[in-house]
Amino acid sequence: MKAILLDGFGGPEVMRLGEATRPEPGEGEVRIKVAATSVNRADTVQRRGNYPPPPGASEILGLEAAGVVDRVGPGVTHWRPGDRVMALLTGGGYAEYALADAGHLMAVPEAMDLETAAAIPEVYITAFLNLFLIGGLSDGDTVLLHGGGGGVNTAAIQICRALLSHCRILVTASPGKIARVKALGADRVIDYRNENFAEVVRDFTGGAGADVILDHIGADYLAKNQAALAVQGRLVVIGLMGGATGQINLGIMMVKRQRIIGSVLRALPKERKTAIVTVFTERVLPHIAQGDCRPLIHRALPLAAAADAHAEMEASGHFGKIVLQVS
Ligand SMILES: NC(=O)c1ccc[n+]([C@@H]2O[C@H](COP(=O)([O-])OP(=O)(O)OC[C@H]3O[C@@H](n4cnc5c(N)ncnc54)[C@H](OP(=O)(O)O)[C@@H]3O)[C@@H](O)[C@H]2O)c1
Known part of the structure; x- marks a missing residue:
């Protein structure tokens, strides 16, 4: 699959579009065919080598994604291939396929496009x-x-x-x-x-x-x-x-x-994150679905332009989120 890879740690120039192995979902995991991901400040810190992924997480950047469920691992009953989802990831969003814990997924509101959804979870x-x-x-x-x-x-x-x-x-x-x-x-x-x-x-x-x-x-x-x-x-x-x-x-x-x-979200135990996603889904997601809360997308760029997106974020030229279009 296509993914953004790092040639060592450093400035945005260490990022390049390359080939990575498509991940297989394990127990309780879901594989998402990623339509879009978005850039977080933490990604730029990880790219510089100062924010390593937690144990077991993908080395690929990307803390959130939206797309369609592609495959579910053993024990997953709530999600099915074809579901439109957005997810909190421990990593791996800057790629065509990403794995998420089934408890860290949310259904994308019906009227919302996947690029907008990719700007929500993190x-x-x-x-x-x-x-x-x-x-x-x-x-x-x-x-x-x-x-x-x-x-x-x-x-x-x-x-x-x-x-x-x-x-x-x-x-x-x-x-x-x-x-x-x-x-x-x-x-x-x-x-x-x-x-x-x-x-x-x-x-x-x-x-x-x-x-x-x-x-x-x-x-x-x-x-x-x-x-x-x-x-x-x-x-x-x-x-x-x-x-x-x-x-x-x-x-x-x-x-x-x-x-x-x-407080750090990424490194929390997965059960705690599931509980947080559940409460968020009940209390905040309805406001997003109704349009009271509206994700602000500064710009959407193709995944291959991830380095430009990072440079723009590090220069604080953005207002809201920078989205990367994956497929
Ligand atoms: N602990 C966690 O779980 C967690 C999770 C997500 C994010 N974060 C952290 O939250 C922060 C924001 O993340 P983000 O993705 O929203 O980044 P972002 O979009 O780049 O936002 C950072 C903002 O900080 C502002 N800023 C820079 N220097 C400032 C200063 N001296 N005083 C006030 N504002 C200043 C910048 O605005 P101006 O253009 O106005 O300077 C910029 O809009 C990052 O530090 C990130 O690592 C932590």
Whole structure:
């Protein structure tokens, strides 16, 4: 089968379209004939050699895919060849065929095309898991999201609006993306290059701060995130674009009863991921099917142009998701 292969680790130029062995589904697995996959920031980190796949996962890049069930392994009863599905993958999406655990598949809503579906699993599930299941975001809360033009956070804004009737949403963005982030439903977009987001959050909330912060910047934002966090606030760290090692004021953390939580979706035990996909299917997928949440596709490119897609993501030229068309 055709797949994107890596000639070592490095910049986008290490990626090339080549031939790989078509995988066979094992117990509880489903093989998908991939119509489309999409690019995640983590793929670029893996390509650089800094995010190895978990044990047993495909070495091929790609954390999500949409397509048609091609073959099911022993013990799979819920899915049949021909079903239109989208899936959370531990790897292998940048290929004509990919394996997924049967519990990590979702039916594609009837009216939705497979390219759009390929932009859903990783970012919407990440946003839902970390804001709601881990962060405990609920009605009446204030949330701070960073990088509102990215895949995870365009999804996060939409999910907050769809699932909550009252929620104050503050979002950081670079100047060129502010208007589009505002249009997605943010109450206040903070220009992170020219404003101090901790001060803006405090002013906006009358000093109270944010109940939940979803952060993928890490060390560079740790002190300001803590300053922006409310009493009993939860800071959920899902990425390290600004470094891994920072300093935290434990005194403030203790007195304000704040919680800092690290979270990674890919490496979770498969049973836990099945449970998350099940809750997501019940609570969020209907909003996507109805159009309250609408995956934002910045661009769709053929699989062979995966290197261009990575270069564009690393330059942060995108708004929303970059999709790769596979077949
Ligand atoms: N732990 C997990 O389970 C998990 C799962 C999925 C994703 N993630 C992580 O979540 C992050 C986002 O992933 P993605 O696929 O959505 O990537 P993405 O589409 O590239 O989004 C990243 C966004 O970060 C913004 N950004 C960069 N520097 C910033 C800064 N200093 N302050 C605020 N925003 C900044 C960029 O926007 P501008 O153009 O405005 O700079 C960009 O839109 C990545 O770090 C990824 O590894 C983690």
